[in-house]
Amino acid sequence: MTLAELLAQHARRPQQGVPEWMLGYYKRRAISFANGETDLHTHVCWLQSRTFTIDLRLPLQDRQVAAKTLADYSAEELQVLANYEGWEALSEWREPMLSWHSDTSLQLHNRWPEPAELKRFGNCMIEFAPSGAYVEDWRLQPSAPGPLIGLRLLEEREVESAVVRHRGGGLIVCGDYAALVLGRAEPLAVPDGTQLRDLVAAAVGDGAQLARLFNFETSVAQGSLVEGFTVNLSTQPARVGQNLLALDGFEYLAADGRVRQTLDVDGIRCERLFTIDTLEITLPFAQATGFTPGAAAWFERESPTLARYTQPLC
Incomplete structure (x- = not known):
């Protein structure tokens, strides 16, 4: 069945999770340090399902490396x-703090160890580091009402050889956007304390070792469950412009409530096994959070100056 059919036939949502206002795709507008x-300028993407997060952080496009064979990259490109x-x-929500655990990450150490103190106004979600080290301004990206799908990946395995290609990761679809993580x-x-960049520096020109180190993907895409999702940002340069994933080949496993997808990856028949976080047919992904009656009256009364130059920012 297709992913849309899986959603229609097996819709569900967990009883607990993050607040409604946190769901969807956010891009960071700014981070200010102490x-x-x-x-x-850094591309920072945050996609939030009910109980897990996908995060992607990349330099500007002209600072990203072009797609090529790993052994052909220079030391600087690597x-x-x-x-x-x-x-x-x-992700675990204990108001007003969000924390994370049980991660699947490209990096070998946690670059962002602090929990997040969060509050949202309109399409702007503000994150404070409890230490006072930084504050981040996140903006909910505009989307038509649409599905919220959260599937956590257990493994991707080749059907014929049973070789495991990836362990850990996940898929989030939120309206017009989607993201996929495939762990090593x-x-x-x-x-402990070893950094990926040090291992990579020692493996320049060694295609096999570099393949082990970079056997990981986080990709963010835009599209729909009907037309598919096209990758626009990825830790894998060759994935930009490609389809994020096949939208068919899904099967609901009634015995344990998991989901299996059978698909071709690089010409090899593979299976991905997921657990379900949530399968929700539609959410509004509203840009506004609303005013109290008193605040609404104040805004209307003072709008000649308050709304003089206002515009949506994403």
């Missing part, structure tokens, strides 16, 4: 790749 400096960030993790087949056995 030293007075601000970053307005360092750019090694500093990409992509992950998925379970096996964790890298390295000492």
